[in-house]
Structures are given as structure tokens and as C-alpha cells.
Amino acid sequence: MTTGAPAGSATSAGPATNSPGTAGERRPRTLPKQAVPGAPLLEVDDLRTYFALGSDTVRAVDGVSFRLDAGEALGIAGESGCGKTTTALSLVRLLPGNARIVGGAVRLYGIDLAAKSDTAIRRYRWREISIVFQGAMNALNPVTRVRDQVAEPIVERLGVGRRAANRRAGDLLELVGIPRARGSAYPHELSGGMRQRAMIAMALACDPAIVIGDEPTTALDVMVQAQILDLLERLRERLGLSLILITHDLSVIAETCDRVLIMYAGRVAEEGPVGEVFTRPRHPYTQKLLAAFPNIRADRRALDVIPGSPPDLRTPPPGCRFAPRCPAAMAVCSEVVPPDVRFADRVRVACHLYPEGSSGEPVPVAATP
């Protein structure tokens, strides 16, 4: 009737693993031909994606770096406009027409995807890295059966025949918890939760190494959200999948991810294991953001406010972009961009409160009265 967590499930707290712990049903991966042996699964290095808007340039992603290892779940958190969705779209190169990756590298198995042409990237998109878009469950083709839509990428990308593709699509639907028979339904006949599962099945169609979920549970009820997150967790174990979860909802990341990347105004504020960042946040933005989240298990009515609003990314402030709103801002903050500093517990912070060589002890910032 109900499912508790399966025995031996991967925990979200604790250090990131280089290879997944449980054996499960993972298929051994065949790496793409150009893969560099020994390279990490995904390495994003100083990514910059800008939008052209009339005569202005919006610096939506302005120097984001991170790494994803096989079997890991990384959460990218931030409020709207921080650049997290743009980062995700940059990884799969599905940016809107007026956006361009202007700098940095996106290295999948050491292969720089950012440098590839639009046609060359097709070899990797969906086959190595796929994405479940925000609100995708409402973007299903209303006049096509669900199974056919899941089969479509299999036919197009893998060149498999329709019968075999449909069979595999049925397998995928079962994998995500949709009974095979329901595959012949049309999208409107399915509930929101089931449509989201179908989208996940579609993202898995070509057996990618990485699945990016952009706000995968935002429009869903709490219970359905729990089901979908549980599903993602089990798929991760079973298929050895790596996940990048993009969301504004920190609690979803706390539940599901190994590591978290906190983004603000196009840059990374803090990054590290979920257990560390969420219990001992360092960056003032992380602290304020966490304090602004209602927490069922914590003290009531203790909510913090972040005054002001995010900067206009056409003319971002010099130095640290959070400085104008930061209660702990110092003079240097509005002049010099804070460098990334790594600490022993594998947390990375970009804040002048934590310069290179400092202890890395979190400095609490004042709540807004």
C-alpha cells in the first residue's frame, strides 16, 4: 500500500561519491568516442552565457564552475533570475535564440560541448545528457499517445525501428511507474504526476548519463512530489544515473541531492555537500535564504527577510553581486569580485568573509528586523 524508503537507499547527507555505492541494475556505460580517459563525468569551467537584448547584454550566467561525478545528484538552487535555468540550458545547448555561450567550457567526459557546433552537439544531447524542462508536463503533444512520444527520441536518435522503440518505450514507462497499458493514453487522460513521469521516461529514452530536471516538482502536490523525488532516487540507484536538480525549493534539494550549488545573480555563492551547506551555511546569501524557508521541523514563525531585490543583470554591480543587499557587506565587497575559496569540508564559498587561508568557520549574519 505504501512505500517507505527502500532498504539501503542512498542518503542525501554525507560526502559525494565518485562511483555509486549500490550495484543495482546498472548497465556498463559505453563512453563516446572522443571521451578523454579518466576525465570526470561533467566539468563546467567558468561558464558564461549572455543574452542579447536590443543594445543591452544580460549577463545571465557569469562565471559558473562546478563538477558532477558519476552517480551524483547535484542541486542548483537560487531564486528566479539567478541563472540556474540558463545554466541548465547551456549544458544541453537549448538556449533561446538571443542567448550565447560566450566563454568557459562544458566538459562531458573531457569533451568540451561548448566548443561544438550546433550539429555536432546533437550527438550528445539526449544521448549523454538530457533534460526535463520546467512545466514540461504541460508541453506534451496533446494529439499523440504518450508511448509514441516517449518512443520518438529512440527512433530519431538511436535509429531504432518503430516496433522495438515502442517496446523500449513501454519498458521506460514501467520503469517510471506508469503501467505499460497506460502508454496508449493521450496526455490529457493522465494526471499531472503521471505526465511528469512520462517526461522523465522521455528524458531516459536514449539512456543518458546525466538527467537535468528543471523545477521537476514545482507544480505538483506534496505527495506527488514525494513520489517523483523517490522515483528519481530509485532511478539514480538502479541506472547509475547522475542528476542535476534545478529548483528554488531548497527543501527538495535537501531531501534528494548529495551536493548543492547556491546561485545568485549569475554566479555561484556557495557550493558543497548538502549536509554541510544546509546545516552550517557560510555565505550570507545562503544563510538568509535558508532562514527565509519555512521549516516544519524547526521553530515556528522564525522567518527572515532578504531586503531589496536581485540586481539588473544588464548592469550588474561591481564586485560581489550580493553586496547591495548583504547585511555583512564591507568596503571591499563592492569593489572586488570575491574569489572562490575551498575549505577542508569540501565547501566552496565566494565571499570576502571567507578569504583564502581563513578557518572557514561560518560567520553568522544578522536577520532583517
Place this chain on the structure above:
Amino acid sequence: MTATPPVTVPTTPPATDELIRLEGLEVHFPVRRALVDLLPGRRRGVVRAVDGIDLAIRRGEVLALVGESGSGKTTTGRVVVKLTAPTGGRVIFEGRDVTTLRDREALRDYRRRVQVIFQDPYETLNPKQSIGDFVAEPLDVNRLATSRSDRRERVLAALDAAGLRPAEDFARRYPHELSGGQRQRVVIAGALVMDPELVVADEPVSMLDVSIRTELLRLMLDLRAARGLTYLFITHDLALAWVLADRIAVMYLGRIMEIGPAERVIGDPHNPYTRALVSVSPTTTPPTPGERATRTILVGETPDAAHIPSGCRFHPRCPLAFERCRSDEPPLFDVGHGQQAACWLAEGGRALPVVAAASGDARDA
């Protein structure tokens, strides 16, 4: 977490007199008729969005109505603000039956005292209407302003109370010039301008960014303290209810499953549905493996309100269901400390048994 003590918002102890009471409230919608329904023996379907709820809101309290989609919480809110007419039951406001108000004066009086804040700040404002006109509209429609200057003053006062300063500046603007948080403040100002007593807030912050939400929630609580407002706060987010509410009522498929003080409903739920919801509500504290094991992830989704299960409507998905649950619908049983739960297991005020975590992989079918 931060070392400095977090800012706590002052709470007002709920007053004891009742402002509004719903008795046996029902809202049933007929399912569209198809030709097939004319065949003999074919019963016409009914969507029982609200299927018999008893709810009393005390003056000055914040009552959170919590539920997932299909629970009937939004429809209940709409009945209270008279956007939807009930098909059964009564609405008692300050002791008077206001279920159907035929008298225009009485209806106008009711509307003056019961206002609404909707979910979508981008939709609640007419793009063609200036902010000032939007806030003044209740005064205009009900001819409440005594003069132009009176109208202006009241509009500016409402905008100021909602935190939009300088008020004169905002009054002149149009919705597209404002951010989501500002628009929602305008909506709040529009709800305040007639000095209401009860405000129904339907997911007022769910479309706003996290950091803006807190501002708006604080504003709502401050207004409650300053003006003695009463809130019916409708939300799917248990954590928001936790932060804001004095009492929480949990709805499922048109009925109240549990109701009581917020600390008790969340800390010690007596209905399995409530307990499951609380257990899966994610928090920013990463769960321990022990905590993960006690999550009760229900199978399937809420059935649609045209096909409500027999007996206790939750029984098909309930981990603790037994024979009686399939045949008889439980009433709300008192379990002490002002808390009530609609569950046969709660009869006599008993606590729910602890469920052992499922061993192995109980994959949802």
C-alpha cells in the same frame, strides 16, 4: 543555522468568539450530461467538491485550510467570499445565516466585511486599471467614499498599510510596472480598503519568490495584529501553514480529515493522511536515514471528486485501513487539546499506531 536569534513574529492568542461557521457545507457540481446519460439506469455523475464540512473560525485567528489539489479547499474559500453558491449546508456569519443573501444591503454589508486575496498577482490586477483605481474600486462600487478626497485618502492609507510607499507614486502606476511582490501588496491593499473583518487568502504567496514570501507573510501577520483581522488561509504547503496558522484544518476529497492547533496537527497527527503529509513535507534540514525510513509515500494520486470511495474516502490509500473504513465514513473525533481527527482509529481519542518501515522494496504499482 544563524547564531543570532531569528526574528519571531508576534502571535496574538486567538479570541474565543466565532466569526464565521460553516455547517455541513456541500458544493456539488453536476457532471456534464452526455446523451448516454439519458439511457435508463444510468446515474448522472456528480462532482462532490465539498462534501459536508463543519468549520468554525474564531475572530482574530489564522485558520489554515490545507490540502492537495482536489481537496475542495479552494471551493470552500470561494463559498465564503460568495463566488460559488453552496448546494447544501449553511454559512453562519456572526450568528446570522448568510447562506443565501437576497437582500442587496445585506449582501453589500457581507462583502464589505469579507474580502479575498487570490493566488496570482499577475492575474488579479486588471492590466488596464491603475493601481489607485484598483484599490478604490471597492469604494466606488459600494459608494462608500464620502468625497473625492475621502476616496483618495482611503486609497493612500490602504497602499501605505500594505507597505507600498510612497503611496501617491504607486497609486498612479499600472500593474505591468510592478514586480510580483508589489502586485500582491496592491491586492492586499485592495482587500483592506473597506476595513474587512475576514480575509480569505488563497495561496497568496505561492507564486512569489522565497525571499518575497516572507515579507508578505509578515505583512499579513502585522495587519492581523494591527487591525484585528481574521484569516482563512488556504494552501497546499504545510510548512507555510505551520509558520502562519493558529489552527490547521486538513482537507481531503471534500472533507476535513483533521483540525486542531497547528503544533498538534503537525507534531502529533491523529489521521493517517495528515501523518503521511507531514512525513513527506521536505525541509531544509537534510533527513537522516532514520527519518527517511518513516516517510509514508502514498501510492497513486487523489481520486477525482466524481468517484469518491465508499466509507472513509481515504481508505484505498491508507496504510492503516481496516474493515470498518471501507463501509462507514468516520466523523471527527475529539482527541484532546482542541484537536479532532476523522478516523476510526482516533475513536476514543486514541493515538495512531506506529507503522514499521516497509522492508525490501515495496515499489508502487
Place this chain on the structure above:
Amino acid sequence: MTAADAAFGAPAPRGLAGSPIGLLVRLVRRPEGAFGALILAVFAVLAIAPELFVGPLQTAVTAPGTRLSPPSPEFPFGTDELRRDMLNLTVHGARVSMAIGLLATLVTVFIGAVVGIVAGFLGGRVDAILMRITDFFLVIPTFVLALILTPIIRDLVGSGSAQVLGIRMTLIVIVIVIGITSWSSTARIIRSQTLSLKERAFVDRARVIGAGGGHIMRRHILPNVINLIVANAVLVFAGAVLTETTLSFVGLGDPFQPSWGQLLEAARTVGAPGLGAWWYFVPPGVGIVLVVFAFTLVGGALDDLLNPKRRGRR
């Protein structure tokens, strides 16, 4: 300006938002909109003050030329059988055609908008009845109905010498007839938009504060359909000009205030095609084509602008 905003161009596409003036401004930024608007502007200027360009309307008495002479330096468009300068007639014809078109459009759009908003908003029986009436007018061929109605209205209204906007009663009859026969598609369009507006949160909010139906229709529905009405009116205008032309062509026009259609009818009666007097029917014909074409361009551009799915392509 967040990344989300930037992705879709800023400001966000306004679709139905924005004032009618703003809409017209955006219209002329598009090449086809600008071109159409230019043509219409030229004809509008000619229509407003034809005397400034060609002097007063020539009559049989004041006709200066020779009978049916081809274009010459003196008479660039030649002359008709009454020895009148075709250029003079064509330009004055612009005024008549455009004025009738404008008046007919006003009548059509007014009836259509009122019916559309009331039917869409009130729903139920009122909607059903109004829509059946609308369907009736929609289904009957406009032209046939116009033919039937014109003599009837003419009897009702009389053909006195009263004038509206300098148009004689005989042609006002045509205005009324066009109005009666054309409002139904406007009504359908407006009703459709009203139906979706009715469900929006700001209408709910208006109800909650106690606003009545009339207030909501005036203050909330109407301002949000105005742009649609404007776009529709443009195409109605084109249709009205064509309908008037056709009605005049079959003899229901007024020879004393010749519209382009009337000129075409006169050309046919005189046998101009057979006589090779192309200059008689080509100018009015080209005028009609140009004006209707211009309206269609503008209407099409407006339609594009109002499509809410449109991304911010400028």
C-alpha cells in the same frame, strides 16, 4: 532584468495589453503595417478635404471637359460621359466611399461589441438567444440581405436632403444596411474573447468586492477587448467599402454623391468597357483595390501583434 525576462525579450510581448495608441505605434513599426497605414493615410487625407486637391465636385453643369476623352495633361484621368474630370470624381469618390465605410464600421462594431460582450458575459439563456440571432445574420449572405433590406430601410428613412457627415440620406441607408448585416462576425469574435476574460481572476475579484454585471462589463471586459475591437474594425472597414461598392454597382447608390462603386456602375451603364474608355473604371477600381488591400495589410499586422503567443520579435 532577470535571465528569465531576457530570454523572452523585454518588455514582455504585450499581446492584448497596452493602449490602442500603443498598438498603432507598434503597428507602424512593422513594414506591412507601415505600408498599409501609409496608403490609408493618403486616402484619408484625400477623403477629408477633397476640395483642397481637386476643387468642388463637378456636376453636369460645371463639367469642363469633352465627352469621354482619354487621359491628357489637362485631365490626367480623362473625362466621363457628362464631360466631368475623372480625377475630380475619383477623389470625391474616395470621400464618399471612405465616409460610408467609416460610418458603417462604427455601427457594425458598436452592435457587434455590445452583443458580444453581453452574450459572453451573461451566458445562459441570454447568450443562447443572442447567439441564435447572431447565427441567423451570420448565415444569410450579406449581400442578399442588403439587397432586400435597402429598399425597406429607404422607405423607412426617406430620401430627404438631410445629411450626416456630408453624406445624403440615400447613402445613410446603405450605412444602416451594412451595419445590420455585418455585425455578427464581430459579435462572435468579441464574445469569444469575453468568455475567456470572464474566467480571469480580476473579474472574480470584482465580483467579490460587490461589483455588478454592468460595472464589470464596462470597467473590466470592455477595456480588455478594445484592442481586439480595433483590429476587427479595420477589417470590417474594408468589408464595408466593398459591400458599399457592390451595392452601388447594382444601382442602389446615389448618382449625386458618386462613390467609387457608383462610378463603376456609371461606367458600366455608359458601356465604357466596350468603348475602350478604360480611364472611366480603372481609377475607381484601383482605388477600391488599394484601400481594401491597405486595410487587409493593417488588419493582418494588428492580428499578429495581438497574438499573445508571439515572442518579442519587433
